Amino acid sequence: MATLNVLILVCLLYVVFLFAIAFAADRAARRGRGTWLRSPVIYTLSLSIYCTAWTFYGAVGSAARSGLEYLTIYLGPTLVMIGWWWTLRKMVRVGRSQRITSVADLISSRYGKSNLLAVFVTVLAVIGTTPYIALQLQSVTLSFATFAASDPTTTDLPNQQATALWVALGLAVFTILFGTRNLDANERHHGVVMAIALEAVVKLAALLAVGVFVVWGLGGGIGATLDRIDASPISTWEQSGSRWVGLTMLSAAAFLCLPRMFQVMVVENEDEGHLRTAAWAFPGYLMLMSLFVVPIAAVGLDVLPEGANPDLFVLTLPLQEGRDWLAILSFIGGFSSATSMVIVAAIALSTMVSNHVVMPVWLHMSGGTAVMSGDVRNVALLARRLSIGGIVLLGYLYFRLSGGGTALAAIGLVSFAGVAQFLPALMGGLFWRAANRTGALAGLGVGFLVWLYCLFLPSFGPSAILPQSVFDHGLFGQGWLRPQALFGAEGMDPLVHAVMWSMLLNTVVFVLVSLISFPRPVERLQGAQFVNVFEHSGTTPGWSGGLARSEDLMIMSQRIMGAREAQALFAAAARNQGLGGYLPEPTPDFLQELERALSGSVGAATAHAMISQIVGGATVSVEDLLAVADETAQIMEYSSRLEAKTQEQERTARQLREANRKLTQLSVQKDAFLSQISHELRTPMTSIRAFSEILRDSDGLDGAEKSKYAAIIHDEAIRLTRLLDDLLDLSVLENGQVVLNRQSGRLSDLLDRAVAAAGGSSGDFEIVRDRSAEDVMLMTDLDRLAQVFINLISNARKYCDAERPALSIRPKREGGDVVIDFVDNGSGIPTDQQSVIFEKFSRIGETKAGGAGLGLAICREIMARLGGTIAYLPGQSGAAFRVTLPDVAATPRSVPA
Template sequence: GVDGSTYASWAWLTMLSMLAILFLPRQFQMQVVENTDERHLGKAIWLFPLYLLLMNIFVLPIAFGGLLYFPRGTVNADAFVLTLPLAQGQNAMALVAFIGGVSAATSMVIVTTVALSTMVSNDLVMPLLLGLRVVRIRERGDLGGLLLAIRRVTIIIILLLGYLYFQLIGQSSSLVSIGLISFAAVAQFAPAILGGIYWKGGTRLGALSGLLGGFLVWAYTLPMPSLAEAGAISTDFIVYGPKGIALLRPYALLGLQGLDPISHSLFWSMTVNLGLYMTVSLIGRQSVEERGQATLFVDVTNYATSGDMLPLWRGTATVASLRDLLTRFLGEQRAARALTSFARQHGMDLTTVAEANAELVRYAERLLAGSIGAASARVAIASVVQEEAFNLSEVMRMLDETSQLIAYSHQLEQRSRQLEEKSVALEAASAELRAANERLQELDRLKDDFISTVTHELRTPLTSIRAFSEILHDNPDLDAAKRTHFLEIILKESERLTRLINQVLDLAKLESGAAEWHVEAVDLAELVREVLASTSGLVEEKRIAVQLQMPKEALVLALDRDRITQVMLNLISNAIKFCASESGKIEVRLTRDNGLVQVSVADNGPGLSAQEQAVIFDKFRQVADRTQGKPQGTGLGLPISMQIITHYGGALWVESEAGAGATFHFSLPVVQGEAN
């Protein structure tokens, strides 16, 4: 029979082969880098498996014949295709097989080294050279020769490293085992690449952590034991573990036994790789750029049209500047041919056009990416393209203030160091400056967080409005019912966007003290009744029971009626939102005690946990509606209410237990002569 370990090895090798098909350099070069149209993948889906099947039709008879003719491993299985005809005296056939094998191996080496040299020059060397001002690579006229030299040197280094590895362990290992070790190394790219395509939560630091951890485990469990078995290093650490620690034996790491070395290494390296990638990504925080890139990659179908990717560019560039840029990197003849081909395909005369459109810019970037890599191409294009600014004046104003704060912070640091060097007597002043600097840095961080959050909140309705507007624009014959439905969504998102902007501006005015207050005599009892009357429609719709308790005498205070109405509306609306239909109950109480007027709004909803109560009054913090499954609103109502109540010297707080409803209270001081 066959034991379970054989099936486990077969499963691990199958998964490893699948990953190798995707991420081996030669595979990646053919199916991604040299693929000009993703529609080609439709043919490759059935043609590539057919090729593998046809190849194995010839492999299986040769393998069976070799095992039968050369039993007990007397001949290396890699050489069956040569030893079988030689054993039968068919020297001519052996020569043909040898020539074919050399040709196939040579082509694989050529494709692999070209792919690796392209990756090294495009994604490692060129971004580094473009970022070094000392090299001044941007000032060179023709970079084609430099790119060619970099790739030639890289090819030589790769071939020398391969030959060195062969000299170290190639004589003691079969071609299959060497290939599987390299497959396991390439598989370490799988979590970061697949995660970047399908998971929005990944971060750059998480991907790098996973890659580093996975490669370290792979190196410890496969290449190092191979070097030991070849005699390059001692075999003691394979048998006993480093310094006699049995749990660290490379073929039985942490006591895991029963797997072959390839499966064992793949299990531990992928576990560490995937674990670090997800853990570091979840613990850390995505930057604005990472969040945007994740959205574009994961939701790529929302932005792709007619095979062209991401029609989101807005900016200006001249045809002359793009022609000069392409000439520097591709050479004059190739750049001219490329631009002529583009003009012919699009029916344009680039000699009479001054400003380049978005399609020409993307075409130029694709040409550069093929020569210097996507990252370097984006940097090069950015040097001649002037991007359109994000049209939000308030955000830009805050960014300007942030820049000023950062500059001022640097000045304070320099002044602090100078004061410390001049005299010990100025230590107190220096400490004060350091404290101010820390405060400014904290304000800078808070402002960055605020800008990031507001931008994210604004992007959601804007993306929805743009998507449905493009659908309506691109489909004039759309069904009337769908058109009406899409227009309703656009209107709803526009109202949401307006409400969010108004609340952000209102909160900013309240926090800065620039808000206008229209104080008048306000009867709180009458105001509460008016708010309940205005929300009666929602109450009746959900069949919620409302109880009102208040003193008989009037409670008149000098307040801004609209502001206090806003507070009451927010509290009662929240209570209605979290009450269950038909069984919901809301109680509103108005009391006066010890110079304070207190208003309480209680509901029998799901309540708040201690963690939720700690952040409920923070900006953009929302509690999920258990009945809807997601938060509703903007998360600014309670912070605005807190600012209004605090302005009058009052307090706003919540009392709640999870599953037992919530009660929001606010109190206002009664100034003598103010209340009846």
């Protein structure tokens, strides 16, 4: 017969062994040995803290009461793990790249490093976890008491409270020893992880051993055991569908949100690749854990006396059959489950409490000078140790106050539902960029309240906290506010009811408030970093440390991270900047790196606050950055305006250059013209002088000769007069002194006149006309217009260089205007000359005709006076001029003749 003493001895030895293993692992890790410590197997095993004493003992109890429902607690996490590609991968990546220390830190960091949110999550986590710790203590004491009761040598039962206290103390000591060895929560707790991995093996082995014993030792083989199950009260499949689905979803949500799961899954994660192994190995572990549960329950119900507590079948079955060593192994398994959960939960919660509650308060109390006041490192460590003690103590107190009754057993799922409230904020933060702080706070708040009112408070039973009247008639007598029939949802399972309403309202409020509120800039930056973590595992901007003093930063960092680590960090940063020594320039990059390093120790919000204290006045808030960005935008706008102005100036300069070129060209032409005009003037003058001298000096000229010479003089004089007339005409037109003589006439008549005056159409110069189009009545100065036409026709006659020169006159109506094109079949006017032909004195090259170059200038002036235009029409078969007369000048004939 096993005595209680043997059990106590084995138990103590086991604890000593755990301490030794943890110590050895820590030592090996510190010396850089033991790469197997970082293997995916250890990681997978450490996840097994999900299987607490509640599941170790409780699963069989649950199976004995309600069949296969216990499976849901394992199926949810199984689905989450094999779906690691969706969420866990991202969560681990975010956790590593942002050096997240806890689930509260993740949520706070995502929503703009909000400490309010962190405190809220921390409080919720403590409320949700404390009963769970109490549950573990209860299971240990209960199993211990069971052992004691079966031992005939003991006469008096050990005091349950005392057992619980001893267990709690031992756990607190272990956790403080190995859980707060290094301050950086982001550094792995190798000792702790190693110990819980070992405990994972022990509890699985214990449960499998009991299962094998039950099936083959008691049940008589697989077939016989199955028959027993079929004969047991749980033989038929009578599952409530809503509970099956609801509990699976709840356990999946809790698996993601439980602080202790986050601790082992994300914070203690050594390598993202480990997830790949855990993705299938951990579901396998869960499967093995639950494999023998139903057989144990069925055989227990069959073998053990009526009224035996099914929650303890795992222990009482071997005891009943006298298998003491198996019973001790089973006890150790349960003990392992309980202790590993408490240890990790205490580490996770203490990190949250010290980082988000104690440190900010302490920083505030100490006047906000992290540099001058004592050793921050010690304060942080002390805060964490006290938090661990406090949390374990809180669990113990809860256990004492609740009396350790069956009410406690129900708290497992209640606790799950409580932490599951983090899920919307957590998932929204990872996958939805628009999720913001206000939404997260509102959603969490609503979810928490509903959980409190519908599940947590009622879980103490009617009249315990909530009076019976509230259960029956709702809060303030409002029927739709009954805690277990909210909004009239009657007849639902209370747990499913509470989970549904709390999660639903939580999510809806979170989404709606996020939609209507506006996130702060930091939130938006963090949101982008979290949601798109795979695109850029980058960092958050924030610091500009122009005035930050590196030495102060160093002093502070040494106090938080420890002297060696801080010096190494600073020296490395200095080296990167190309500086010697230990003091790098406080560049934004460095400050960011430092903040990240510090946040590994004290959490993102606190690290941010600490650096901002030192960087002080030089802190550039995001608002400042936005102001800078605004200024930059203004400068950019200004410079773009300048650029536009520059472009305009360039345009003007181009126009000026163009004008200048034209002027130069004109000047050259003018010179040429002056020499031409003097030539033109001198030729007639010379002949006039010569012939007049002949007439004066020569006697004996006969009459015919005299009249011939006189005729020459006369002709030359006329030529001179005409030249001078032209010049005069132009000057009159230019000065606007011309008086128009408006008459009405037909275009065809006018053209007839012009053609006749310009020499008419003949064999060597053909004029093509379109008589039908010419049938337009004009109301203008016909003589002036004829002058233009004559000029154009005679120009064509003079300059057209085709073999068979021809001019085509094409009148047409365009819009309201009368347009008359004069197109010849010559080679036209070179492009570079087109712009100057209408200038005075401009002549094209040294052509045979040698006119004065005033004709087109006069035409342009005339057309301007008549309200029309004349322009060169490029791109025709030869030289082409277009005369445009405005509408008012033309009166079309209604009926063509």
